[in-house]
Amino acid sequence: MKTQAILDQMILVVLNISLWQGRKALQAGDLATNGIDVSKLPPGTLATLGSKRIISPDALKVFLALKREAVTLCLKNGVRFGSNGYAIPREKVGELSRELKRLKDEFETAKSDFLSVYEQEVENWIDSNPEWAPIIRSAVDSPSHIQKAIAFNYAALDVKAPADIGENGLDEEVNSLYGQLCQEVRFAARRAFEYTFIGKQEVSQKALRPIRTIRSKLTGLLFLDPSIAETIQVIDDTLEKLPQNGAIKGTDLNMAAGLVGRLLANMGRVVIGEPEGENDNSEESPEVSMPAEIINSQNTGKVAPIAWDF
Structure with a gap:
């Protein structure tokens, strides 16, 4: 079967990298706190208020850069398979895994460094936006939340077509x-x-x-x-x-x-x-x-x- 012949020559590498955006939804009450007449805002069916930053985006750039590097490595060696997966030739998986491990280690180091200065970064952001200090402080996440929200994981899987399920969608994905x-x-x-x-x-x-x-x-x-x-x-x-x-x-x-x-x-x-x-x-x-x-x-x-x- 063509599907299995292809699967036999590839390994599915799945990236599961979650980033914390440093944003929260902007509420009408946030605007009212700063004297903005919310009655003049368009209705929610027409427009949304967007988001508010609770920390400088510069403090989070390292995580996005490492995620992009991981995706780039997978794309250089293989092809996308599903939403977070990549079909990687078996002979390239070893080197790719070593590179992903290196990126994971860098990610964990950056995460530890960030958590150590997280509260100070929030204060710095508030100092840069003093007129919005109350709405920033009200939206700040705890360090324990950030610890869980930022993560770098990956897995290499050997995919086999299930023998007892005829219409499983795998043929279409592989084709x-x-x-x-x-x-x-x-x-x-x-x-x-x-x-x-x-x-x-x-x-x-x-x-x-x-x-x-x-x-x-x-x-x-x-x-x-x-x-x-x-x-x-x-x-x-x-x-x-x-x-x-x-x-x-x-x-x-x-x-x-x-x-x-x-x-x-x-x-x-x-x-x-x-x-x-x-x-x-x-x-x-x-x-x-x-x-x-x-x-x-x-x-x-x-x-x-x-x-x-x-």
Whole structure:
């Protein structure tokens, strides 16, 4: 069975990283305390009041950065599987687990450091916003609450299809992995193309890093679809033709840009005319940027032909 054949070559790595946002819902009473006429506010059916910060967002940046790094590592090595899971090639799980353990240790150290200064950080925030001191103080969480709210956990699971449950949804999830992979590659390639190649007369060897990152990802996930091998071969053929050191310009630049902007940016699509754009709200670097959303539809079709004359 195709599903089990794929499952046999992957491990499901699940990230369970919870962050405390340092916010609380803003209440009408909070505004009234500061002399704002709440009767003039729009009704709740029309608008909400949003949230209030009870601590500086700078104090929490380290946790978000570590979570993003964990997600990036999983996306570089595998492909999204479900909401918090990643299908990782078995041969890459060991190294990934070591890296996740390193991040978990850093996370726990940062958490301990943060808890030791939490109350002072709250006071600093109040000092910065003295006119709102009462509503900040009324919303402050206890250190024990923060201790539970901030957590970094992960697990590596060996997935098997249940023999006694026919319609379990696993086939559909597994069959969507190739489409998800194509979407992630397209996203990363478009980001790399926009950051690195558009408007450039020459680029450095560093511009090839996103290509090699994508190639490594594809190589590990070859078992998802045989057409992946064709894409890897085109990548290899192109890289062999490019200079191994120094600037990349002229025909070589067109070749590299075509690989990223035409082939990889349209992986899994049949391209007729101009390639389609995709939504992109990310601010991450082009080398490791991958999409946050999950695409369940399966993209099929031959790999788009590469073109150098654009």
